[in-house]
Amino acid sequence: MAQNGSKVTRRQFLTYTLTGVGGFMAATLISPMVNFAIDPVLKKSGAGDKVKVISLDEITTEPQRVDYKKQTQDAWYEFEETLSAWVFKDESGEIIALSPICTHLGCQVGYGGDPTRPTEFFCPCHFGRYEKDGTNIPGTPPTAPLARYEKEEKDGFLYLGSPVAQL
Amino acid sequence: MLQKIYDWVDERVDITPLWRDIADHEVPEHVNPAHHFSAFVYCFGGLTFFTIVIQILSGMFLTMYYVPDIINAHASVYYLQNEIAHGQIVRGMHHWGASVAIVMLFLHTLRVFFTGSYKKPRELNWVVGVLLFFVVLALGLTGYLLPWDMKALFATKVTLQIAESVPVIGGIAKTLLAGGEIVGARTLTNFFAIHVFFLPAALFGLLGAHFLMIRKQGVSGPL
Numbered sequence: 001m002a003q004n005g006s007k008v009t010r011r012q013f014l015t016y017t018l019t020g021v022g023g024f025m026a027a028t029l030i031s032p033m034v035n036f037a038i039d040p041v042l043k044k045s046g047a048g049d050k051v052k053v054i055s056l057d058e059i060t061t062e063p064q065r066v067d068y069k070k071q072t073q074d075a076w077y078e079f080e081e082t083l084s085a086w087v088f089k090d091e092s093g094e095i096i097a098l099s100p101i102c103t104h105l106g107c108q109v110g111y112g113g114d115p116t117r118p119t120e121f122f123c124p125c126h127f128g129r130y131e132k133d134g135t136n137i138p139g140t141p142p143t144a145p146l147a148r149y150e151k152e153e154k155d156g157f158l159y160l161g162s163p164v165a166q167l
Numbered sequence: 168m169l170q171k172i173y174d175w176v177d178e179r180v181d182i183t184p185l186w187r188d189i190a191d192h193e194v195p196e197h198v199n200p201a202h203h204f205s206a207f208v209y210c211f212g213g214l215t216f217f218t219i220v221i222q223i224l225s226g227m228f229l230t231m232y233y234v235p236d237i238i239n240a241h242a243s244v245y246y247l248q249n250e251i252a253h254g255q256i257v258r259g260m261h262h263w264g265a266s267v268a269i270v271m272l273f274l275h276t277l278r279v280f281f282t283g284s285y286k287k288p289r290e291l292n293w294v295v296g297v298l299l300f301f302v303v304l305a306l307g308l309t310g311y312l313l314p315w316d317m318k319a320l321f322a323t324k325v326t327l328q329i330a331e332s333v334p335v336i337g338g339i340a341k342t343l344l345a346g347g348e349i350v351g352a353r354t355l356t357n358f359f360a361i362h363v364f365f366l367p368a369a370l371f372g373l374l375g376a377h378f379l380m381i382r383k384q385g386v387s388g389p390l
Contacts, residue, residue: 029221029224029260032253032256032257033225033228033253033257035252035253036228036231036251036252036253036256036257037231039251042252075232075243075246075250076239076242076243076245076246077239077242
């Protein structure tokens with residue numbers, strides 16, 4: 001349109017200024033709304049408090065399923081979430097709390113869920129299997145060990161926090 | 168790049184005449200504020216549409232967080248306004264925009280009235296405009312209940328009493344609007360559905376007719 005590089009035609013000038021100003025106005029309107037919509041991604045999830053779960057005396061070397069309740073805040077809605085953990089002591093006497101969520105696709109695993117393999121965790125959805133310590137057995141669907149809960153032993157009780165993925 | 172994409176599409180579907188029809192038209196001198204500053208009164212229709220576009224956009228985003236339920240409605244509004252990034256701005260746009268839309272609409276109506284633009288052949292467009300006025304008022308009224316605070320509750324009780332005062336059908340109208348005997352759970356879901364689905368649908372249809380007619384008939388002549 002311009003005869004040479006230094007000249008801008010009247011039409012070009014108007015096109016650029018009008019699209020520029022229009023774009024700025026549109027951006028002013030839209031950007032708060034976009035920010036509003038993508039807020040869940042921008043918010044960092046707070047590490048939850050640890051919850052009292054079970055008396056230390058009750059923990060044996062045999063994994064047992066412990067169901068417990070945790071006060072959870074979901075946006076404006078507050079409720080008691082029911083969670084479970086598989087809790088036991090390993091050979092060295094250390095307490096281990098495994099998450100029952102299968103690392104394959106998120107079903108619930110059970111200890112001894114497969115009667116022919118009583119010392120393994122078993123996932124009924126795709127026959128995923130884990131050792132007693134949560135290590136996934138090669139050749140079955142899961143590709144990672146079961147997550148372990150953050151734990152704390154205090155005043156004779158076991159307290160559990162969020163599950164931590166084991167890689 | 169953009170030009171190439173446009174050309175590619177245009178070569179196949181011939182879209183140029185479509186937007187030329189909409190965008191390319193003379194603005195008569197008597198409605199151009201650059202010629203006569205007093206012609207700014209002709210902007211109110213466009214400004215009404217602009218505020219309504221803001222209402223539609225901000226409303227769409229608010230619905231991502233709002234829930235029309237008597238237990239959670241107020242909590243969700245409080246949450247989206249105070250806990251979500253720019254929640255105050257987005258809700259503010261919708262809140263203040265509602266008033267601005269009605270003010271602009273009123274000014275637009277006054278301009279059309281005092282320039283006599285409703286006269287033949289534009290009577291039908293005046294009728295559609297009045298229907299639009301009712302739809303926008305109804306949008307304001309139904310939206311007023313949704314935050315579910317005390318102001319919303321008691322304003323809606325008054326509204327329902329006004330509806331009830333209509334002869335013969337008043338009682339039925341009130342029960343239908345409230346969805347029962349009291350202003351409660353059914354009233355809130357009712358007003359929500361009317362506010363976000365039924366009235367916007369009517370609004371789009373009427374706006375389409377309004378714009379089609381003004382393009383077909385052109386802006387009325389100078390005084």
